[in-house]
Amino acid sequence: MARDGGNLGIVQLSDKHEGEFTLNDELIVTQLAHFAAGVIENRYWLGRAEEQRRIAESALAETRNAEKRYRRLIETAEEGIWLLDARDRTAFVNRRMAVMLGYTEEEMLGRPLLDFISEDSVPVAQQKLELRHAGEREQLELIFHRKDGTPVHTLAVCNPIFDEPGAFAGALAMVTDITARVEAEQQIKRAHETLQAVIEASPLAIFLLDTRGTVLSWNPAAERMFGWTAGEAIGNPVPFIPPSARAELEAALEIGRQGQLLNGVRRWTHPPRRFSGRHPDLERHPQERSGRS
Numbered sequence: 001m002a003r004d005g006g007n008l009g010i011v012q013l014s015d016k017h018e019g020e021f022t023l024n025d026e027l028i029v030t031q032l033a034h035f036a037a038g039v040i041e042n043r044y045w046l047g048r049a050e051e052q053r054r055i056a057e058s059a060l061a062e063t064r065n066a067e068k069r070y071r072r073l074i075e076t077a078e079e080g081i082w083l084l085d086a087r088d089r090t091a092f093v094n095r096r097m098a099v100m101l102g103y104t105e106e107e108m109l110g111r112p113l114l115d116f117i118s119e120d121s122v123p124v125a126q127q128k129l130e131l132r133h134a135g136e137r138e139q140l141e142l143i144f145h146r147k148d149g150t151p152v153h154t155l156a157v158c159n160p161i162f163d164e165p166g167a168f169a170g171a172l173a174m175v176t177d178i179t180a181r182v183e184a185e186q187q188i189k190r191a192h193e194t195l196q197a198v199i200e201a202s203p204l205a206i207f208l209l210d211t212r213g214t215v216l217s218w219n220p221a222a223e224r225m226f227g228w229t230a231g232e233a234i235g236n237p238v239p240f241i242p243p244s245a246r247a248e249l250e251a252a253l254e255i256g257r258q259g260q261l262l263n264g265v266r267r268w269t270h271p272p273r274r275f276s277g278r279h280p281d282l283e284r285h286p287q288e289r290s291g292r293s
Contacts, residue, residue, distance in 0.1 A: 080154075080175035086168055088113050088129055100154075100177050102147035118143035118151055132160045132171045141178070153182040211257045213237050213249060 080097030084090060090108050098105045101116055108116075117125045121143045128140060137159050144152045155176045163169040199206050205222035207215055215238060218230040228239045241249050 078176075080173075080177070082113075082173040082175055083170060084113055084173075085170045088171075091170060097175060100152060100175070101144055107147075116144050118145050128158070129171075132158055133168050135160050135162070135168075151179070152177060153179045207233070207238075209238065209253070211253060213253050215239075 078096065080100050081092075081094040082090065082097050083092035090111050090113065093105055093108050095105060098108055101108070113129070114122060114125060124140075125142060128138065131138060137157075139155065139157045142154050142156055144154060146152055155178050156173045158171055158173045160168065161170045161172060199217070199219050202219060203221055205225040206217075206219045207222050208217040210216055215233045215236055218228070218233040220230075222233070223229050226233075226240050233239055238249065
């Protein structure tokens with residue numbers, strides 16, 4: 001008989017001599033049955049416990065292996081990984097994130113995100129943190145400052161984290177350093193502004209065409225030389241090319257479309273659109289003036 005009253009088996013007592021068993025004999029058999037049931041039941045539960053222990057150890061080993069794989073993935077990631085708690089304090093950063101800002105991982109732990117944000121980006125960062133608490137996922141550009149004070153331009157993908165009851169528990173961000181790209185864009189912008197200033201100040205007529213011959217830019221010298229303002233010329237075909245020279249212009253554009261350099265001087269006799277008094281030579285000889293393209 002088991003502890004729960006169920007039967008585990010049968011105990012039989014036999015004697016080679018004839019006669020009935022006494023009450024004492026029955027008591028002994030009953031005690032033996034209980035003892036055997038206890039041994040059997042204990043062996044059963046010990047076996048179950050051993051099996052559960054093996055299952056638990058296997059699950060624990062798998063968990064540790066998975067943790068090692070995830071940690072290896074995090075530590076070797078090219079992006080910075082930043083985990084915030086519910087108070088927007090740093091709960092975890094990977095090595096890439098710490099190196100990006102010039103800190104050790106230990107130096108960043110426990111500190112608020114805003115401690116690392118550039119002053120210009122703090123208002124935006126505060127607003128975005130409030131959106132994380134509301135459950136919004138977002139990609140945005142932020143400027144951090146390194147430990148030495150230099151700026152770091154980043155592209156961050158931020159995801160809110162909620163616990164099982166649904167309360168905000170923190171946020172996870174994947175951060176990419178885009179400083180080199182931003183600096184290259186700024187250099188291109190400065191070069192463009194410099195080139196534009198040179199074009200605007202040039203005494204030579206300079207204008208830019210697309211591959212279809214439409215005017216894209218028209219400097220002040222072109223206004224003075226040809227008589228059309230930038231507002232009139234831009235977005236339209238070259239205004240001073242006469243119909244007789246359109247074929248030659250199209251041939252020149254085709255050379256450009258093929259990526260070849262077009263050199264040389266082209267002369268077309270052109271009538272100016274208006275005479276403002278600034279072009280006395282055009283007023284006197286409108287059909288004799290030659291323009292260059």
